[in-house]
Amino acid sequence: MMMLRIRSRDGLERISADGPHITVSDLKTLIQSQLQIPVHSQTLSTNRDLLLAKSPEDLARCSDMADPNLRLSSLNLGHGSVVYLAYEGERTVCGGPAVSPAGSFGRKMTVDDLIARQMRVTRQEKSRCDSVSFDRDCANAFQHYVNESLAFAVKRGGFMYGTVSEEGQVEVNFIYEPPQRGTEENLLLMRDGEEEKRVEAIAMGLGMRKVGFIFTQTVMQDKTEYTMSNKEVLQAVELHAESELKEWVTAVVKLGVNEEDGGADVHFEAFQMSDMCVRLFKEGWFETEIGPDDDPKISKMKKEVVVGIKDVKEVDNDFFLVVVKILDHQGPLSSTFPIENRNTQATMRSLRNHMERTKSLPLVKRIADFHLLLFVAQFLDVASDVPSLAECVRLQSPIPEGYALLIHSMADAS
Template structure:
C-alpha cells in the first residue's frame, strides 16, 4: 500500500493510499486527509512548497496552494508525487484535531486503585502542541558568512561528518535576527554528532570582539551528515537535545537554530539547503526542567522521536515519545550583505591559523583602506590573542563597527605582528 507524507504544523504524518498515486487525485488525497488525519477538506490548503508552513496571510496561502495551479482531478503522479513523497498542509489554528483525554479519576467507583500521584498531575499539565509562530520575524544570513560555513562542510568535509558553530549578529526592530559571522569552536564531528570541545578562554575573546562590533550571540548552526540515519525527520532526537540545550543556555527569546543539509534535486544532483527554526517554548521548558532522556544514541531508538523521563500529553494521549517536529517552529530565511568579510582563514578547522595567514591577507588587500583590511571577525579573533582584550580589542572593533580610520599606532602594531611570522 502506498503512502504520502504530510507535513503540517503538527509535524510529519502519513496518509495511506488505497490506490497508487497514478490513480489518486488531489481531491482523493484531501478526502483521505480528512478521514485519517481529521482535518476537514474545506479547511485544507495543500502545497508542494514548504513556505506554506510560514505563510501568514490568505493571499500567500492562495498563491502557494495546489488549488491555484492544478485542478482537483489532477493525479498525484502528474505532480511527480510517488510513494513516500511529501505534501505540505496548512489549516486554520482553531481546528481541533486532538483526541479527547481519558475521563478524570473518580474516587466513587475506583476505590483508590487508579490514584494519581503528583508526577501524574504534573505530566497532565505538560501538553506538547505545535507552536504556531516563532518569537523572531525572520533570520537573515550574511552571504559571505553563510557561504564560508557551507563551503567548508561541503567541499572540505563532503558532509561526511557534522559541523557546528555559534551565530553572532544583531536582533533588529521587529524581531528580525541578523547573522553577521559564525564562530566555530573546537569540536570533533562524527556522522551522528558534533561534540563541542568548548574553550572558555577563546570564547571570552570571541565575546570581547563581538561586543566591540556591537553584536551578540543569536543562534546555533550545524550541518547534517549524509551518512547519518535520516529517516522521516527534520532533526534527530540528539540534534533536538543539543539545540534545546543551546537555546536554553542563551537566555535569548529570539534565538535561532539553523540546519545545513545536502539534498537531492530533481535532476539527481545535490544541493546545499539551509533551514531555520526556533525550538518551541515547551521544548526549552522541558529541557530546563530535566524531562528529556539524555541517552539518545541508544541502539533501537527511533531518531525522529525525543524520549521523555515522564509522560507528557500529545494529542490527548499520554506518551514518553514525542515526534521531534512538535518542537520545531519554522523561521523564514533571508540574506544580506553585512559589514564584515569572511575571507580570512577560520579558526579550529583542519589547518591552524598562524601569523603567516595575517601577512598573506594584508598583502592581498593592500589596495583597500586599512579598516577594510581588518574588517573580518576571524582576523580580529586572531589579533585578540596578542592584544589587550580590555583596551586594544574594543578600540579596533569599534573602528571596524564605525568604519573609521584605524590609528597609525595600531596599524604599525598589526603589521609588525604579521611581519614577525
C-alpha cells in the same frame, strides 16, 4: 486487556478493562471497584467540557455516554484513551485526604487546572523571531568548507553572531567555529573559555551578540523520517536554553538532491526550538541517554507528557521545531581570512598574505573580518583593546596608531 485514563477533578487516574467491547455500564462498575466512586454518582463523557458543567444544559452537551448499554468501541475508545468523569460527594485518593467537589482551598478546579498538572506538548505555530537573514559571505564560507573539504561526511557546527531588531528580525553577520570533533552522527563542541571571551569581546565592539547555533547533517544520516534527530534536538535545545535569548535560531545545513538534474544542492533550514521544548529541557524532562537502537525521530521523556489526548513518554521531534523564514544580505564583514579551528590554522603568514591582498584598502576595511580580528585578539587585552579595535571596524573610524603598528609588525614577522 486495555488501559483507560480517567480524568476528573482529582487529576488523571488509570483503570484496567477487558477491552473496547465493554459497555458504559461495565466501565462505571470498573470505576467503582478501582477508584471507589459509586456508580450512581458518576457522569462520564469523552467531552472535556464535562468538568466545567454547572447546569443541566451543560450536562446535556456531554451526554454521549449517557446510554449504559453503549459499547466503548462505538465511541472510538481504546487502549490509552481519555474519559472525563464528574461525580458527586467526597472520596479519598491514594490514601490522602478526602477530596471535595470544591477542590483544594474551596475553589472549583477547571479543565486548565487539571491539564496544567502535566506538560502539554502541541505544535507552536509562530516563532519568536520574524526571520533570520544570513550574510552571504559567512554562510558561503561555512557551507563551502563542509561541502568541499568535509564532503558532508562528518558533522560541523558553529555559533552565529549578529543583531536582533525590535521586530524580532535576526541578522547573522559572522559564524564562530569552536574547537570540535565531528563524526557521522555526533558533534562534540570542545568549547574554549578563553577563546570565547575574545569572541564575545569582538562581538561587543561590533555591536553584535550570539544569536544562534548552526550545524550540518551528514549524507550518511538517514534523514528520510526526521528533520532533526533526537541527539540534534538535545544539543540544539541545550544551547537555546543557555542563551536566554527568545529569538535564538537553530540552522541546519544539509545536502539534498536536485530533482531537476539529479545533482546535489546545499540547503539551509532555520528553526526555533519551541517554548515548551525549552521548558521541558530546563526542568529536566528529557532522557539524555540515547541508545543505538532508539528511534532517531523520537525524543524520550522521563515522565509522561500530554500529546493530543494521550499521555506519552515519546514525542516526535517535529513537535519541538518552529520553522523560521530565511533571508540573506550583505553584511559589514568579509570572510576571507582563514577560519579558526579548522584543519588549516591561521598563521602570521596568513595575516601577511591577507594584508598584501588588500593593500589598496584603508586599514580599517582590511581588518573588517571577524576571523582576522579573532587571530589578532590573541595578542591584545581582551577587556579593553579587543572591543576597542572591533568598535573601530563597526564605526569605520581610523585605527589608532598602536593597534596599526601591532598588526603590521605581526604581518611583517612571517
